[in-house]
Amino acid sequence: MISETSKKKPKFRLHPTAILNSQRLRSSLMDTYDQKSVYKYIIGVILLGLSIGSLFYTDKLVEELEQREEREVQLYAEGLRYVVNSPFDENFNVVYQVIQDAVNFYQIPAIYVDENNQANPNLNIKFPKKVKPQERERIIAEKLAEMKLEHPPITVDIGKGRTGYIYYSNSFLLTQLRYYPFLQLSVMLLIGYLAYLAFSSARKAEQNRVWVGLAKETAHQLGTPLSSLMAWVEYFRSDPAIDPSIAEEIEKDVIRLEMITTRFSNIGSVPTLRQEPVAEIVSDFIHYLEKRVSSKVKFGVHNELAVEQTALINKNLFEWVIENICKNAVDAMGGIGEINVTLQAPPNTKEIWIDISDTGKGMTKANMNKIFNPGFSTKKRGWGLGLTLAKRIIENYHSGKLFVKSSEVGKGTTFRISLGANIIE
Known part of the structure; x- marks a missing residue:
């Protein structure tokens, strides 16, 4: 006959070493995640710093190039004034041609508007092939309206109280350079995102290998004591001096352990659904x-x-x-x-x-x-x-x-x- 005290389930207590190892493992895992989080922040700060530096540097280049283009247009205006106010002389035409070539070199679109509000001549305005005069005038009018919104005109004093104006817009190079930092930032963000995906994928794959290895090793280690416990269950059943209910309760726990072992062994394998x-x-x-x-x-x-x-x-x-x-x-x-x-x-x-x-x-x-x-x-x-x-x-x-x-x-x-x-x- 088994006493009520003997029927009570014994309390399972972890060995102090097992508790310490558990705490160490948990601490190690948390430290690893904390370090990775710190690395992410560091990489993010570096990318942000590079992006801001690139924006400021490119903005400075754009400002300098914009000032240079304005000086070229002013020189073009001076050359135009000399040609208009001076008697015909080949030397002046050569000077004007040199200044005009400088404006053409930077591909700066420019339109001269005389005192009668006639837009002529123009530089670096692109027209379709075989354009008709009416279509040409329409394109010039559209470009002129855009230029008036983009930059203040440069005045050309052509004498006798007459005044002309040169309107211009940024060159294609300057326009490209203005939008380049945003393109560069987008590319950097894309590269950073792809790097993050690659890093996360590699990290998850590594974690999966660790969990799979840990699970399978646990299942393997549980196999030997489970076989031994099943043998002890059979031994208890064969001994008439031992209450059969004890063997039954132990068998339930062994079956439970076998189920847990099966779970661990299934980790890493494609489970049957x-x-x-x-x-x-x-x-x-x-x-x-x-x-x-x-x-x-x-x-x-x-x-x-x-x-x-x-x-x-x-x-x-x-x-x-x-x-x-x-x-x-x-x-x-x-x-x-x-x-x-x-x-x-x-x-x-x-x-x-x-x-x-x-x-x-x-x-x-x-x-x-x-x-x-x-x-x-x-x-x-x-x-x-x-x-x-x-x-x-x-x-x-x-x-x-x-x-x-x-x-x-x-x-x-x-x-x-x-x-x-x-x-x-």
Whole structure:
């Protein structure tokens, strides 16, 4: 006969070394993420500094080139004044031609408007081939209107109280240079974005290799003691002096460990997904979990799904996700409170939403942004990997989403799992 005391489940206590190693691993993971965040900020500051420096330097070049072009147009105006006010002389024509060539060299569009408001001559105005006189005048009028808005005219004193004006606009080179910094900034942002994607992809691939290696090694290490435990179960059953219920309870725990081992071994492999009744699986697992946590935690399942509603999932991995979220909720409530699971299929969507709410201590916005980072945990014990693995299982294997729907400090937190639903006709 077994006494009531002997029937009590022994409390499992972690060895101090295991606790220390767990804390070290969590600290190492968090340090790695903090360092990467610092590197991102440093790279961002460097790119921002280069971009601002490029903008200022290019703006200075544009200003200098603009002043130079203005001087060239003023020289053109002087040459034009000399030609108009002086008797015909080949030397003046040569001087005027040299100044005109300088303006042409910089490809500065310019139009001279005489005292009768006639626009002639013009420089560097592009016309279509075989343009008609009326079309030519229209193009000149349009260009002149644009020039009047761009720069103030340069006055040409042609004598006898007569005054002409030269209107001009920036050269094509100057226009290009003015917009070049924005093009350069866009290219730098694009390169930075592509580099970020490459870095993130490489980092995720590296993390996946680490998690897969850790999971498979854990499954491998669990294999030997599980075989030994099964042998001990058979030994207890064969001994008539030992209460059979002991062997049954140990066997349940061994089966549970085998399931956990199977979960770990499935990490990194493409899991088999089947159309499963989501509500049934969630309800059965919550019922199983309810008996294995504090009796002061009350569970509630609110199912709004159709009885035949299914989703493509891997049952073992999906139950693992539910377990991780619920156990985190139990810890957040200190073993006292309520956990409510709501299943619903929003109208006009092809999704199933599973909301898991607790009445725990809640989270700050800062913690909400870190909750899925490996190694992050608000508890003194633990590796901070449960929610990280849960998110990967839902998003990588089930093509769904896992996120914090809402959280309020002192009131509780709600996690949402979003899965693709099998549409019921």
